[in-house]
Amino acid sequence: MSINQNANAGALPNFRNLGILLRILVIVDGMCLAAALLKTTEPMVLMEELIDVSSIVQPILILSLLALAAANNWLHRLRYWRAIAALIALELLLTTAVYYSSAYLLGAPGSFARYAVFTLLITGVLIGYFDLRGRALSPALTEARLQALQARIRPHFLFNSINAVLSLMRQEPRRAEQALEDLADLFRVLMADNRQLAPIAREVALAKQYLSIEQLRLGDRLRIEWDIAHMPADALIPPLVLQPLLENAVYHGIEPRSEPGTITIAISREADEMHLTLRNPYRPDGDHHTGNRMALANIRERLALHFDAEAGIKTVANADTYEVRIVIPYLKAGA
Amino acid sequence: MAAEAPLRVLVVDDEAPARNRLRDLLADCALKLPLEIAGEAATGRQALDMLPVCEADVVLLDIRMPDMDGIETAQHIQKLDDPPVVIFTTAYDAYALKAFEVHAIDYLLKPIRLSRLFDALARARSFAPLRPEVLREMKPDARSHLSVNERGRIHLIPVTDILFLKAELKYVTVRTAEREFLLEESLAKLEQEFFGRFVRVHRNCLVARDAIRGFERAVDAEGEGHWVVLLTNVAEKIDVSRRQQHVVRELGRIL
Numbered sequence: 001m002s003i004n005q006n007a008n009a010g011a012l013p014n015f016r017n018l019g020i021l022l023r024i025l026v027i028v029d030g031m032c033l034a035a036a037l038l039k040t041t042e043p044m045v046l047m048e049e050l051i052d053v054s055s056i057v058q059p060i061l062i063l064s065l066l067a068l069a070a071a072n073n074w075l076h077r078l079r080y081w082r083a084i085a086a087l088i089a090l091e092l093l094l095t096t097a098v099y100y101s102s103a104y105l106l107g108a109p110g111s112f113a114r115y116a117v118f119t120l121l122i123t124g125v126l127i128g129y130f131d132l133r134g135r136a137l138s139p140a141l142t143e144a145r146l147q148a149l150q151a152r153i154r155p156h157f158l159f160n161s162i163n164a165v166l167s168l169m170r171q172e173p174r175r176a177e178q179a180l181e182d183l184a185d186l187f188r189v190l191m192a193d194n195r196q197l198a199p200i201a202r203e204v205a206l207a208k209q210y211l212s213i214e215q216l217r218l219g220d221r222l223r224i225e226w227d228i229a230h231m232p233a234d235a236l237i238p239p240l241v242l243q244p245l246l247e248n249a250v251y252h253g254i255e256p257r258s259e260p261g262t263i264t265i266a267i268s269r270e271a272d273e274m275h276l277t278l279r280n281p282y283r284p285d286g287d288h289h290t291g292n293r294m295a296l297a298n299i300r301e302r303l304a305l306h307f308d309a310e311a312g313i314k315t316v317a318n319a320d321t322y323e324v325r326i327v328i329p330y331l332k333a334g335a
Numbered sequence: 336m337a338a339e340a341p342l343r344v345l346v347v348d349d350e351a352p353a354r355n356r357l358r359d360l361l362a363d364c365a366l367k368l369p370l371e372i373a374g375e376a377a378t379g380r381q382a383l384d385m386l387p388v389c390e391a392d393v394v395l396l397d398i399r400m401p402d403m404d405g406i407e408t409a410q411h412i413q414k415l416d417d418p419p420v421v422i423f424t425t426a427y428d429a430y431a432l433k434a435f436e437v438h439a440i441d442y443l444l445k446p447i448r449l450s451r452l453f454d455a456l457a458r459a460r461s462f463a464p465l466r467p468e469v470l471r472e473m474k475p476d477a478r479s480h481l482s483v484n485e486r487g488r489i490h491l492i493p494v495t496d497i498l499f500l501k502a503e504l505k506y507v508t509v510r511t512a513e514r515e516f517l518l519e520e521s522l523a524k525l526e527q528e529f530f531g532r533f534v535r536v537h538r539n540c541l542v543a544r545d546a547i548r549g550f551e552r553a554v555d556a557e558g559e560g561h562w563v564v565l566l567t568n569v570a571e572k573i574d575v576s577r578r579q580q581h582v583v584r585e586l587g588r589i590l
Binding site: 154155156158159160162163164166167168170171216217218219255256257258 | 349350351352353355356359377378399401402426427428444445446447
């Protein structure tokens, strides 16, 4: 399941939040008033009718709020539909208890079925209301999540690159300049607002700049093969998907080997899907894989936030290569 | 310490630009501190080959290198008769940095500052040698090689080549298909470090799982029967003790 659904719908409100409690109070009392208004508009009779209903509804309401506040954490741990079932059971239980104790103390205030139906109705309305409200609010959450997920560069890369640039300063000042320019471009993109989809051509250009910095340090140990002849340059993808994957490929595939290795990047369109495949040499006994999983989880989550179930990312570890395959829907820039 | 001979420095880093940078900085240091570049190596193995001949006093050793990292290289360097001072260099390695602080080991952060390098070299001769336990602790995962000092040179034995390890008095005999080596380490510690690769068949012997060809019954001098391990590549047979008989069942390739 994507975090989309977790963040949006299917979540109960926080019953310990005063605002939420107030909303429930206002909605229930509003519905009581509406019910009484249906019977009469005569102020005195209306008053009587309200008091009559309130003698049952208000205790139920107050007890419900207390019970919900008390059970809040427990309810949130349940799956959504189980929590709903628990909620309805709780309300019916309270209605029954209040109705019969009131009937015992003050005499029967009307048929039990009437109150039971009224309780179910209000509970249903409230659940629907909070569900809609959750959906309306969640894009903000999604945005915040996206921002937090923006790819981060490894400190290891930053310091090694600066070191490589420093080493060029004296003998090859021009190459040093070029490297600093590439580095600046890379960081400009990294620090920009990366929540919007970007044209894939820009991503490829950025990836090439990144790789040229790595080439500086690794020399001919790093070999790159691009297979992008059939890539539609205007396709949109989430920014910084390619670069972190390449960083992984260099870190896990090239750096641990003293002999040269090739990273292959293939991008193509198949019907209304974009396919991105990255392959790097790999040794199964490689030691560091936590960083890898983190970058992958990050990208997986960002793809889910942008495309939900329409995008996918898969990794395949073969005997001596490691492959990351991404499928996203084909969206055209400006469409 | 009379008029001091120049400090001889060996630079070890897998990245050529990093070595160039150090060479530049060392040239700057040489203006104020008598020093010479003893050599440059791109791998730990190359450094170990060079050390006995290049007479380095100090090794500037990168931590993250392919095949054999700096920490393991330093462990092998300690086996030299007169090991040089090791100063680690690293771009970023949160785990190692913490260990350096804890054990007061000197290190240089890349990009390296001239003044830091100068200070480290100026103090280098007074550094205490690195202790193998500390290095082991810094890199708890198994070494890729074992090493022995043979006539002043470090001989590296790839762990994958080892057929069995046998404890004998003060030493552990390391047997490969070609020959054997004497190692001054404890069998119990080796068993821990290479857990999973070797299996204990006797109180004094660990056999590489991959090297086991099968098992066979044998009869000893008193006419009692017991199991022996048959190995690939060598004719030697290893006794399985009564207490470890269960490995025969577990690995059970009986001929």
